[in-house]
Amino acid sequence: xxxxxxxxxEEMLKNAVFPGVTYTFIDKxxxxxxxxxxxxxxxxxxxxxxxxxxxxxxxTKVIVTTTLLLQLHEEGKVNFEDPVQAYLPEFPSDAVTIxxxxxxxxxxxxxxxxxxxxPAEELAAALISLEPGENLGKKVCYTDTGLxxxxxxxxxxxxxxxxxxxxxxxxxxxxxxxxxYRPADLLRCxxxxxxxxxxxxxxxxxDPKAVILGGHCGSAGLFAPMQDLIRFSQMLLHFGExxxxxxxxDDSVRSLLQDWGGVPxxxxxxxxxxxxxxxxxxxxxxxxxxxxxxxxPMRQKGFVLLSNRVHLEDRRPEWIAVRDELIAIxxxxxLEEKAE
Numbered sequence: 016x017x018x019x020x021x022x023x024x025e026e027m028l029k030n031a032v033f034p035g036v037t038y039t040f041i042d043k044x045x046x047x048x049x050x051x052x053x054x055x056x057x058x059x060x061x062x063x064x065x066x067x068x069x070x071x072x073x074x075t076k077v078i079v080t081t082t083l084l085l086q087l088h089e090e091g092k093v094n095f096e097d098p099v100q101a102y103l104p105e106f107p108s109d110a111v112t113i114x115x116x117x118x119x120x121x122x123x124x125x126x127x128x129x130x131x132x133x134p135a136e137e138l139a140a141a142l143i144s145l146e147p148g149e150n151l152g153k154k155v156c157y158t159d160t161g162l163x164x165x166x167x168x169x170x171x172x173x174x175x176x177x178x179x180x181x182x183x184x185x186x187x188x189x190x191x192x193x194x195x196y197r198p199a200d201l202l203r204c205x206x207x208x209x210x211x212x213x214x215x216x217x218x219x220x221x222d223p224k225a226v227i228l229g230g231h232c233g234s235a236g237l238f239a240p241m242q243d244l245i246r247f248s249q250m251l252l253h254f255g256e257x258x259x260x261x262x263x264x265d266d267s268v269r270s271l272l273q274d275w276g277g278v279p280x281x282x283x284x285x286x287x288x289x290x291x292x293x294x295x296x297x298x299x300x301x302x303x304x305x306x307x308x309x310x311x312p313m314r315q316k317g318f319v320l321l322s323n324r325v326h327l328e329d330r331r332p333e334w335i336a337v338r339d340e341l342i343a344i345x346x347x348x349x350l351e352e353k354a355e
Contacts, residue, residue: 016040016047017352020318020345023337028052032330032337033305033322035063035205037241041252041317046245054205056327057215068193068204068238069321070221072302076162078247079181080233081117081286083169085267086184092172095275095285102168107146113168115152116161118276118283122148123160131223138227143167155281159224159234162286166233178230181237188260189250191243196220196230198238207304208325221304221325235302241321244308248317251298251310268312272296292346299342305334309342316349 017040024036028051035052055061071078087093095114099106102113115121123145127133133141142163150156166177173180178196186194198204201218209215220226222235230236246257251271255263272295276283282296283289290297292311301307305324310317320341324334 016042017318017345017348019348020341021049023341023344024320025051027337027341030337032334033324034326036305036320036322037063037067037069038318038320039241039245039248041245041248041315041319043252043315044249048241048245054323055215055217057206057209063205066193066203066240066242068195068198068218068240069306069323070204070207070302070304071237071239071244071306071321072222072235072304073159074239074244074300074302074306074308075225075235075237076233077286077298077300077308078239078244079177079185079237080162080165080169082185082263083177083180084113084117084165085263085270085285087169087172089264089267093168099164099168102171103143103164105140105143106164107144110151111147113165114275114285115147116165117285119155119157119161120152120276120278120283121158121161122150122152122154122156123158124148125158125160131227133227135227135229135231138224139167139231153278155276155278155283159222162234163224163228163232166231169233170231176230177233178236185247185262189246189257189262190260191239191246194237194239194243196236196238204238205321205323206326207323208329209327215326241319244319244321248308248310248319252312252315252317254312271298272312290342290346293350297346301338307338307342309345311349314349318345318349 039048050063204218206217207221225232225235250257254265274282287298295313297311299309305322
């Protein structure tokens with residue numbers, strides 16, 4: 016499947032864009048998974064193997080937080096046009112809605128002094144006190160803050176942490192048995208950055224806000240193996256149901272395939288980013304550590320890539336450039352390929 020896409024991935028490995036990569040193509044019920052390269056370079060070279068857990072970083076935003084809010088919307092507990100203040104009374108603006116948070120159009124000014132040194136309670140209070148700027152609803156500005164606040168709203172509505180909601184509402188019914196916020200076996204986790212203070216990060220989340228907030232973080236924190244992400248992807252590609260388990264209603268998944276942000280030239284779904292591919296929108300999202308998912312429910316095609324591109328060096332501009340080339344190659348091949 017997709018020979019040009021695979022050729023590009025091999026080129027990226029050769030050019031040390033990442034030490035190794037696990038990737039899967041999905042076409043209806045058929046999947047093809049490959050692993051190339053190494054899981055680790057430091058403290059010693061280590062081969063990739065089936066079942067390793069990746070720090071999926073911001074894929075947490077769509078796998079966990081967005082899915083939970085869609086479920087709560089189905090239950091009539093939340094409306095995406097409701098002001099954030101209706102759920103978090105201490106939030107300073109009555110103009111910012113949940114839709115703004117999920118489409119990255121809230122323009123929240125995210126600077127927090129000594130952010131990475133604050134305890135969880137103080138960091139949460141500081142995040143809730145952030146105010147929007149003049150571009151509220153007018154501009155897409157990607158930020159973790161919106162999905163962290165969305166996670167706090169989930170916790171207010173359910174009385175349970177984001178992590179516990181994920182366990183009960185998504186992980187267990189969908190059979191994502193290995194996915195977790197708290198890996199028990201650190202050596203089953205693919206290591207991320209060789210941090211100047213933290214050393215080689217392994218089995219502990221890379222994102223500094225998620226380190227502090229733990230299972231209350233709606234923007235990052237999930238560790239997952241490829242096999243679990245395939246199950247999640249198939250659920251969305253089959254409009255909310257996989258192997259007899261309905262996680263979302265058909266119309267909830269279809270609602271993702273439209274622009275909710277309303278910013279010309281920057282279409283955003285709830286939580287997800289959007290590509291225009293042919294006549295349809297395609298869902299996609301990335302994670303800072305070197306992960307992404309592209310899902311096309313209308314064609315039932317998907318591409319999931321897991322890498323630890325920050326191990327050992329974080330060369331983000333180079334990563335973004337070649338990642339976008341790879342995605343363009345895949346979308347072209349997926350659009351041209353006839354359904355088997």
